[in-house]
Amino acid sequence: MANTTIYEEDVLIKEQGFNDHFHDHHHGDKYQTNFIFHYVFSMDHKIIARQFLITGMIWAIIGAAMSVVFRMQLGFPEESLAWIKPFLGKWIEIDPTTGMGKLVPEFYYALVTMHGTIIVFFVLTAGLSGTFSNLLIPLQLGARDMASPFLNMLSYWFFFLAGIIMFYSLFLSTGPFSGGWVAYPPLSALPQASSGSGTGMTLWIMSLTFFVVSVLLGGINYITTVLNLRTKGMTLWRMPLTIWAFFVTAILGLLSFPVLASGFFMLIFDRSLGTSFFLSEIFIEGQALDRVGGSPILFQHLFWFLGHPEVYIIILPAMGLVSEVMSVHARKPIFGYRAMVYSIMAIGFLSFIVWAHHMFMSGVNPFLSNFFVVFTLIIAVPSAVKVFNWITTLYGGNLRLNTPMLFAIGFVSMFISGGLTGIFLGNSAIDIQLHDTYFVVAHFHIVMGVAAMFGMFAGIYHWYPKMYGRFMNETLGKIHFWGTIISAYAIFWPMHYIGMAGVPRRYFSFESFDAFKHFADLNKFITIFAIISFALQLVFVINFFYSIWYGKKMKTKNPWGANSLEWTTPIEPIHGNWPGNLPVVHRWPYDYSKDEREFIPQHIPLKEGEIGDH
Amino acid sequence: MTYLIAFAIIFLLAVIVIQIGKVTELASKIRGEEEVELHNNNTQGKWAVIFMVVFLVGCIYSAYYYKNTMLGYGPLTSASEHGFELDSIFNVTLIFTGIVFVLTHILLFWYTYKYRKQRGTKAIFYAHDTKLEMIWTAIPAIVMTFLVARGLVAWNNIFPTLTDQDKFVEIEATGYQFAWDIRYAGADGKLGNKDFRLIDLAKNSLGMDWTDEHSVDDIVLGGTDKIVLPVDTTVRVRITAKDVLHNFYLPHFRVKMDAVPGLPTSFIFKPVKTTKEFRQQLSEYPEWQVPADPNDPTGPKRWETFEYELACAELCGKGHYSMRRIVEIVTRDEYNVWLASQKSFYMTNIRNTADDPYKGKKLFSFEIKAREQELKTEFAKVLSDSAITNTILLKHVFFETGSDKLSDLSKHELDNVVKIMNERASMKVELGGHTDNVGDAAMNQELSQKRASSVLNYLISNGVASAKLSARGYGQNNPVESNDTPEGRDKNRRTELKIISK
Ligand code: HEM
Ligand SMILES: [Cu+2]
């Protein structure tokens, strides 16, 4: 784009911007004095965003590596795993006569559990929402920073602490927690029920309790910032969809995570104080426990009251990122902006009244399921609306098929494929057959796991220049995209078939059942692609770190020609984001290809007779 | 060393990856960024279309290829009545979602190709369209309503409330780490109470409460026995767990329900195909006509070894994947024969042991009946010419502790004796009392004498001529078992009837 435009825009902010006297006080900069406070205990939202991102990436690699290990066991049960023994030690059991090494079942379950917990909470909640809410909320709203930079810093460090504890639990001699990421009692409540339910579970709960604190501190900040720190002219209906998504996400987190925390506290009491919230009539290890009157199902209610909103806490930010990326690179307004916002709200609201669809077969009164079926399938409607809107955003566009755009398109494909299988599962009658089979595994990995990762990748490739002043490499990006979409489908699509054959999830081995053991070929196929896709993510990681120092430099402020405010800040990020006045907003963020202009940033004043809202 | 190699490999990989990446920069230097972008849009657009075609064809073809391995298709149609309805809702949903899946994917990737930026192309400004949005909100809403309606009707039919008037077979499955215990309700059709505090792994692994009379005829299957159920009969499974959550999962019957400690759940279903019939159905498909064991080509075929299986479908610990039981569906006649051959757990393991609350306190009507029969044969035996013994143990004669007072229960046994005595005019018998060796021998002698006389008196007062009877106390002198164990002493305290003349 022509340099003159940018120049004009700078002048605009200087002359017509909003002066909040930020730079008169220099109060912000007192935190910026030395390395420790600049990079480590930073209160700058842009640094904190990068901290969340890199920590999330480290966890993603750990979580994904775990899945490769347990997939090896599932895909190649007759192949010896003795060669991993140097890394896993006693968790690989070597048969003394044949020399055949296999994963110890306890550790298989520990890996599955840790994989789920890490990916859901550390990668897709903290890594995704933590990164982009922090980066984009102040920048896209025209704010100097978060409402409380200090709480924001704490939010990261509580997450960090949660991570340290969880990481430590991986090395316990009894192994980390192994009762599934949903941690249903009594298995999770009774140390005698499983070796991972001892110290492993204690650390798991501690870690996640700190994690809840982190989410709450972050969420309260995001909400306050969105409500109070929007720049002049930035009405709610002029906020980019990213912000809408982060905003609703934060509200969901604030309402649901405390419920999980209360469940955790009750579980802690049951574990160590002898209460019986979740325990009743248990006979274990030759002994009848003196615990009666509790209900294990109560925990499931508390867990899923968070758990279902949690899946939307994961996917909404990805949806926001995708909407923004897609609109920018299609050079077209997002189709149905208001419908998109209303769908986000509808999904957010409905996500609180569908939780028991995870519990159709749990022993809750079958009559109650009627309500949950209705609400669950209603959620499909706003979800469908969003999909149609994305597709129509492409229609008539002028698409740049670069890596962020490809990931955005891939996201839509994944969301469709995984969302549609939700319609099967949401119908309790069909769920009798599908519950706790590989069909569910296919559903949530595609709709949540892969889709959210794609949203995150779209966001990283797109905002990388904003974070590091350089671009990521496009060739590697495209290898990453095509490789990942192909292997993701190759991994998860066949799982539908295995699930429809009735094969249950969380099985260490299928050999003892005639009905489940005939899918060795598919399981091999899946494992091979799991390894390939893991290798492809390393391509991404290399690209990411290489580009921080050697990537193509960003030479103009607004390389994508985007409308939102983050692209009006200087290339070299500064504390307080804008050097002088704050930009004043005159229009919604999606004036692309309007009135013969390719894009009209939000701070450009309206022409005579032009409307700024949609 | 291993670490070193791993590190070297990763490093090498990184170098290669970075070199590949350099291609972009080179290309843009040579051709100019704009040129590269347009070229890239073309390539990526084509890739998108190729991907879409391969993906959709792959999905449809592979679904077709694996169809017959999936429940509900080909050989694996439902083995239970409600399963057919579920499969049909599944298929209807599959049709609707399949159409949406294919259409949206075609549009998504076709638009990606069609609207890629090329030289001179421009985007249109098309921000919303209320009518269009109404339509595509309404259509999913209508489809969903339809699916919900069908689903819920089926769902509520699957969970009916059975009353006592309904005829059904009741069984109970109890999950524990890592197996299932199966209990049948027995002749009364009702399962007795359980209490987890009564569990005793050696004697009463389910914690059945013997004071509940419904427990008395309950049958508990051995650890590896098949679960036998009749075809075309409603079965209600009561599902419980001892330690952690489990899930009672019968894939072929579309049955799945969590087993929750402290909160019994249930599932009602009706098997419609016997195991034999299901095998027959499988035998028509080539993939089932192969040898069951690939290493034994002459062995039985896969369809011949088919069994319905019970699995656990709720993570319950390290052995979760191994909680297998076989279910066998048989005709109703076969079922009745099988059921008759099963023994009540209480009668075989508990009755008249120290754990039996009814020992000496209660006789069940079937026991009284059976005893009447038994006593007749015992008399016939001792009265026959080839008799080896002349003594009958009067099993059901009981006294109050330490006294010679007959308990009320004894009347069944003694009334039978009265009847038989009166049938044979010439028969003379001696009633003998025996005790264990606890206490003073003289006292025992006296007690046994008194007890024998009590029996004698009862018989006389019920119409047996006194001339035919004599009573004698043997004290502790004639033990039949060792007096060292409670069980032995129990056997030694007894009343016997000896034939004096036939
Ligand atoms: C069309 C909308 C959707 C419907 C109707 C739906 C329905 C369901 C149902 C009924 C289950 C429970 C299945 C079972 O355990 O038997 C389930 C599982 C799950 N869904 Fe969805 N879903 C939808 C979309 C989503 C989205 C958007 C996400 C995440 C972004 C998601 C994430 C999950 C996860 C994580 C699980 C499995 C949790 C577990 O058991 O470990 N779903 N879904
Ligand atoms: Cu859910």
Ligand SMILES: [Cu+2]
């Ligand atoms: Cu289990």
